[in-house]
Amino acid sequence: MDRTGTPLVELKNISISFGGVRAVDDVSLDLYPGEVVGLLGHNGAGKSTLIKILSGAYQRDSGTIRIDGKDADIRSPADARRYNIETIYQTLALADNLDAPANLFLGRELTTPFGLVDDARMEAETRKIMARLNPNFRKINDPVSALSGGQRQSVAIARAVYFNAKILIMDEPTAALGVHETKMVADLIQELKAQGLGIFLISHDTREMMDLCDRVSVMKNGQLIGTERVEDVTEDDILSMIIMGKNPKAAA
Amino acid sequence: MTDVTTPAARPRRGWKALDLDTRLLGMIGAFIVIAIAFDIASGGRFITPRNLFNLTIQTASVAIMATGMVFIIVTRHIDLSVGSVLATTSAVMAMTQTSLMPDVLGLGLGHPLTAWVAILFGIVTGAAIGAFHGYLVGYLAIPAFIVTLGGLLVWRNVAWYLTSGQTIGPLDETFQLFGGINGTLGVTGSWILGLAASVITLWALFAARRNKISHEFPVKPMWAEVTVAAIAIGAILGFVALLNAYSVPSRVLQRNFAARGEVMPEGFTQGYGVPISIVLLIVVAIVMTVIAKRTRFGRYIFATGGNPDAAELSGINTRMLTVKIFALMGVLCAISAVVASARLANHSNDIGILDELRVIAAAVIGGTALKGGIGTIHGAIIGALIMQSLQSGMAMVGVDAPLQNIVVGGVLVLAVWIDIVYRKRTGAKD
Numbered sequence: 001m002d003r004t005g006t007p008l009v010e011l012k013n014i015s016i017s018f019g020g021v022r023a024v025d026d027v028s029l030d031l032y033p034g035e036v037v038g039l040l041g042h043n044g045a046g047k048s049t050l051i052k053i054l055s056g057a058y059q060r061d062s063g064t065i066r067i068d069g070k071d072a073d074i075r076s077p078a079d080a081r082r083y084n085i086e087t088i089y090q091t092l093a094l095a096d097n098l099d100a101p102a103n104l105f106l107g108r109e110l111t112t113p114f115g116l117v118d119d120a121r122m123e124a125e126t127r128k129i130m131a132r133l134n135p136n137f138r139k140i141n142d143p144v145s146a147l148s149g150g151q152r153q154s155v156a157i158a159r160a161v162y163f164n165a166k167i168l169i170m171d172e173p174t175a176a177l178g179v180h181e182t183k184m185v186a187d188l189i190q191e192l193k194a195q196g197l198g199i200f201l202i203s204h205d206t207r208e209m210m211d212l213c214d215r216v217s218v219m220k221n222g223q224l225i226g227t228e229r230v231e232d233v234t235e236d237d238i239l240s241m242i243i244m245g246k247n248p249k250a251a252a
Numbered sequence: 253m254t255d256v257t258t259p260a261a262r263p264r265r266g267w268k269a270l271d272l273d274t275r276l277l278g279m280i281g282a283f284i285v286i287a288i289a290f291d292i293a294s295g296g297r298f299i300t301p302r303n304l305f306n307l308t309i310q311t312a313s314v315a316i317m318a319t320g321m322v323f324i325i326v327t328r329h330i331d332l333s334v335g336s337v338l339a340t341t342s343a344v345m346a347m348t349q350t351s352l353m354p355d356v357l358g359l360g361l362g363h364p365l366t367a368w369v370a371i372l373f374g375i376v377t378g379a380a381i382g383a384f385h386g387y388l389v390g391y392l393a394i395p396a397f398i399v400t401l402g403g404l405l406v407w408r409n410v411a412w413y414l415t416s417g418q419t420i421g422p423l424d425e426t427f428q429l430f431g432g433i434n435g436t437l438g439v440t441g442s443w444i445l446g447l448a449a450s451v452i453t454l455w456a457l458f459a460a461r462r463n464k465i466s467h468e469f470p471v472k473p474m475w476a477e478v479t480v481a482a483i484a485i486g487a488i489l490g491f492v493a494l495l496n497a498y499s500v501p502s503r504v505l506q507r508n509f510a511a512r513g514e515v516m517p518e519g520f521t522q523g524y525g526v527p528i529s530i531v532l533l534i535v536v537a538i539v540m541t542v543i544a545k546r547t548r549f550g551r552y553i554f555a556t557g558g559n560p561d562a563a564e565l566s567g568i569n570t571r572m573l574t575v576k577i578f579a580l581m582g583v584l585c586a587i588s589a590v591v592a593s594a595r596l597a598n599h600s601n602d603i604g605i606l607d608e609l610r611v612i613a614a615a616v617i618g619g620t621a622l623k624g625g626i627g628t629i630h631g632a633i634i635g636a637l638i639m640q641s642l643q644s645g646m647a648m649v650g651v652d653a654p655l656q657n658i659v660v661g662g663v664l665v666l667a668v669w670i671d672i673v674y675r676k677r678t679g680a681k682d
Contacts, residue, residue, distance in 0.1 A: 076567065089565065094562055095563065096559060098558055123469070124468075
């Protein structure tokens with residue numbers, strides 16, 4: 001893993017408060033192309049909040065975000081998309097009443113020369129990308145509420161892949177999935193990584209994180225406990241960081 | 253409902269190849285049952301050209317507003333103020349016609365521009381009121397129920413205040429053309445409209461098929477396409493024939509001839525044809541359907557209704573969307589006000605009272621789900637037609653006024669229950 005060039009993403013001294021609670025407290029993180037950085041911590045440790053600042057869902061109180069070494073002004077999800085940041089949310093952020101193509105292109109519909117939405121073209125594009133990501137995907141015209149967890153997840157991932165994400169944020173992408181579907185997502189992460197995407201991954205599953213990530217960052221009570229390369233630490237080290245909030249290497 | 257839409261799947265056969273909307277068929281069936289029941293009960297007076305003509309013009313005002321209510325309810329809001337906004341816009345338009353244009357601007361009564369200026373003012377007023385409601389709901393996060401409950405009182409009494417509680421009329425003659433019986437296309441005009449609509453329908457079906465083929469999607473078998481086209485064109489031309497069959501009463505014709513200084517020829521008859529208010533409703537229905545199905549605005553309305561968080565995370569400005577939806581509702585209230593006040597030939601203080609309930613009932617009977625995300629424009633219009641046919645059918649049969657309202661209220665609840673059962677049976681989760 002080469003970490004000598006310019007990082008794809010640099011988060012510097014990010015803080016945000018909600019009604020007096022510092023949800024994220026002076027956190028700095030970076031991410032290189034082709035790298036997977038895992039974010040670990042208890043519920044309420046601030047992982048999702050931090051990541052929502054990068055994806056534009058929340059606005060930071062202080063700190064800077066750099067993309068490719070340049071200051072990035074991210075105030076809304078639309079801004080984040082302009083920097084090729086795509087997010088796959090824990091809650092799957094799909095409109096259940098719409099079908100897969102409508103969800104895949106939501107907010108970025110393909111249109112005809114008259115400015116009307118071009119459903120046929122969006123459906124054709126959806127079939128193409130689904131043939132690549134999840135060949136078993138059949139229910140193109142059904143509302144996504146009729147799909148299984150894995151199929152819904154593949155719609156969310158297809159959205160990120162179709163729009164050429166450079167930075168992908170995955171918030172517990174396998175939480176609702178079965179064994180086979182989890183494997184599918186893991187394979188996909190490896191493929192995207194090989195294509196040079198940078199991925200932030202949030203999960204509670206320490207073992208899974210050791211397998212998928214290049215580095216892991218642990219948060220507790222809004223603060224960053226430490227960031228370690230997975231080859232330098234054991235699963236127990238990480239667990240103690242999560243639980244004790246102390247970095248065993250720093251203590252040593 | 254399963255995987256019939258993929259290329260690998262078998263094509264649908266027989267009845268299913270027609271790909272008809274069963275919910276739509278159910279509503280049309282309900283209307284036919286109601287019509288036949290009242291026809292029997294009234295001794296054959298319900299299914300007559302005259303009564304059906306009247307039914308369409310009575311439905312127009314509520315149906316126009318119901319199309320807007322679909323968008324409001326789909327985004328999980330409600331608008332209780334539509335009847336009052338209708339009254340305020342009607343008052344503004346009436347004042348423009350009887351006071352502003354003739355007296356203040358000195359153009360006199362019957363100036364050719366009067367009706368159009370009045371309609372413009374009405375629409376601008378409606379849009380402004382709606383946008384204001386939308387701002388309160390979207391940006392200040394006050395629940396729509398409360399904003400429009402306030403609006404129900406406020407705009408009813410703004411209308412009263414503007415007119416000092418007087419009935420304003422008679423309205424401009426051009427304006428009255430939008431009311432129904434005073435403005436129809438006549439027999440020839442109606443047939444031209446019917447033929448034009450048929451040609452456009454054929455073209456739309458053909459274009460849709462060609463588009464599917466160009467993307468290599470499965471298409472219906474040719475016989476099914478032809479059947480659907482035949483049903484659609486039959487319905488259009490049948491509707492025109494029905495409205496043409498209602499003849500202008502001979503004494504009205506005699507009066508018209510006398511006014512021109514002529515004598516009416518023996519045996520002369522003339523059909524009314526399609527009322528202009530119905531043409532207006534059809535235009536509104538088409539525009540609203542295109543918005544719902546073929547524009548980004550419409551797509552965002554349904555996405556926001558299905559999952560507001562997902563819509564926002566997808567970069568949709570849901571607050572501005574709320575403003576636009578309520579502004580559109582205000583515009584439709586103004587258009588309804590044109591139809592309603594023109595039909596009565598004057599603006600009265602009680603215009604549009606209880607319309608909010610009729611409009612919401614029409615949308616809900618038409619299949620709009622109150623929890624959001626689901627609803628159709630054509631459903632709401634048929635819902636309005638069903639409500640109106642119950643109301644006027646009962647009046648025709650001589651049911652007492654309190655009983656009429658009891659039945660209408662009961663039918664609303666029953667319709668929603670049937671809808672819930674229908675959704676469970678067809679396996680839809682929403």
